[in-house]
Amino acid sequence: MKVIQNILLIIIPFYPFWAWLSFTFFEKHINYFAVLVFLSMALVLIIIQKVRIPKYLIFFILFSIYHLCSVFINGLVPPDSNLITFILTDVNVFACIVFFVIENTDFEKDFFKKINICVALIVLVSLVFSLIQMKFPTFFVSPELERNVEGLVYIQQKRIFSIYSWTNLNSIGITFPIMIAILLSVYNNKVKIFPWVVISGIVVPFLTRARYAMLGAVVAFSQLFFVSKISLRRKIYFLLIFAGGIILLLNIARFSGFDVKQVVNERILEQGSQLGSARARLVSLQVFLIKFPEHPWFGVGPSTRADVVQLLRGAAPLIHIGYLSYLYFYGVLGSVLLFISGYFILKDAWTVGKKHAFWGSFYGFVSFCLANVTMVYFNFSEIGIILLILYLRYYNMKPLSDKSSAVNEDVYTSNQL
Numbered sequence: 493m494k495v496i497q498n499i500l501l502i503i504i505p506f507y508p509f510w511a512w513l514s515f516t517f518f519e520k521h522i523n524y525f526a527v528l529v530f531l532s533m534a535l536v537l538i539i540i541q542k543v544r545i546p547k548y549l550i551f552f553i554l555f556s557i558y559h560l561c562s563v564f565i566n567g568l569v570p571p572d573s574n575l576i577t578f579i580l581t582d583v584n585v586f587a588c589i590v591f592f593v594i595e596n597t598d599f600e601k602d603f604f605k606k607i608n609i610c611v612a613l614i615v616l617v618s619l620v621f622s623l624i625q626m627k628f629p630t631f632f633v634s635p636e637l638e639r640n641v642e643g644l645v646y647i648q649q650k651r652i653f654s655i656y657s658w659t660n661l662n663s664i665g666i667t668f669p670i671m672i673a674i675l676l677s678v679y680n681n682k683v684k685i686f687p688w689v690v691i692s693g694i695v696v697p698f699l700t701r702a703r704y705a706m707l708g709a710v711v712a713f714s715q716l717f718f719v720s721k722i723s724l725r726r727k728i729y730f731l732l733i734f735a736g737g738i739i740l741l742l743n744i745a746r747f748s749g750f751d752v753k754q755v756v757n758e759r760i761l762e763q764g765s766q767l768g769s770a771r772a773r774l775v776s777l778q779v780f781l782i783k784f785p786e787h788p789w790f791g792v793g794p795s796t797r798a799d800v801v802q803l804l805r806g807a808a809p810l811i812h813i814g815y816l817s818y819l820y821f822y823g824v825l826g827s828v829l830l831f832i833s834g835y836f837i838l839k840d841a842w843t844v845g846k847k848h849a850f851w852g853s854f855y856g857f858v859s860f861c862l863a864n865v866t867m868v869y870f871n872f873s874e875i876g877i878i879l880l881i882l883y884l885r886y887y888n889m890k891p892l893s894d895k896s897s898a899v900n901e902d903v904y905t906s907n908q909l
Contacts, residue, residue, distance in 0.1 A: 501607055562790070
């Protein structure tokens with residue numbers, strides 16, 4: 493349906509700005525309103541056509557049901573919450589609804605020409621806002637950051653969130669690298685656009701001071717060197733663009749007073765912190781080995797209990813390795829549902845990469861999986877994840893016979909090189 497395509501085009505790429513409007517005028521998270529829009533679209537699709545539920549979505553729906561049951565059984569529903577609102581705005585339920593809409597929508601070529609442009613625009617806007625925040629740290633930053641301890645710590649660390657603080661503190665480190673991965677696959681032979689994508693992919697993650705954001709960007713860029721059909725000459729060109737991006741970052745930092753050396757020493761090399769981050773992961777592993785055997789099959793529910801917090805001894809507020817944390821929360825039975833869903837997404841993205849030479853979704857999802865080795869954020873409702881699922885849907889419904897005619901349409905161009 494054309495209407496659904498237009499709604500997706502308006503909402504998805506510009507989600508941080510919708511989140512800003514929602515909080516500014518209603519003091520509500522954007523999910524409160526977006527879920528009603530997507531739920532309406534899902535109901536329309538169920539009524540007018542035969543629905544499609546791919547394997548990854550089946551397992552993710554099962555996980556979401558398990559998640560809600562675990563929340564209710566372990567008494568983790570906030571006492572003053574509206575039950576219906578609580579369920580619908582749950583990030584897993586929200587992701588299920590959005591994925592269902594995407595998987596049952598037939599997308600036109602024109603749609604992807606437009607969304608490619610929208611994603612490129614948002615990446616450029618992200619770069620501009622990050623540069624502004626180097627000089628004015630509170631510019632376009634959600635006031636909610638100052639309402640919780642973690643947010644205050646990030647402000648003290650002078651982390652830059654660009655346009656993404658209105659959705660989630662972790663959004664910039666998850667969504668942005670995925671958008672870079674997508675654009676690198678779409679525009680890697682476009683002389684005018686590609687350098688700006690590379691520069692954005694270098695500057696924005698570095699300014700976040702978050703290691704997982706930088707790692708995600710590295711994973712996104714790695715596709716340019718692992719895709720065999722890209723010529724050596726082209727790869728040298730990519731390296732020159734990277735070098736130019738790093739030089740530009742150093743010059744911008746010097747002009748604005750941003751201490752690059754401090755970020756490298758404190759955030760990457762962890763000098764002066766006694767390897768606090770590495771120690772937190774080691775302590776998390778030790779605590780997991782102690783506490784996981786107590787509830788190995790069903791878990792304790794998605795909340796870190798006081799005994800675990802005590803054992804962590806302040807190294808971290810929770811078991812700080814995503815996969816282990818989810819095993820602790822949901823046990824083997826719950827976690828395996830999520831992990832199988834992720835496996836099918838990864839498998840699907842690999843297949844699309846092999847068939848259509850579009851590797852953006854694969855490398856984007858790999859960056860998400862690797863991020864959860866160092867953090868706990870399996871949020872499939874992130875706009876980056878929604879975007880990569882949307883691209884997978886487009887390529888899965890696209891016959892191979894269309895490949896030659898689409899090469900010149902900025903959709904999948906990496907096989908030209």
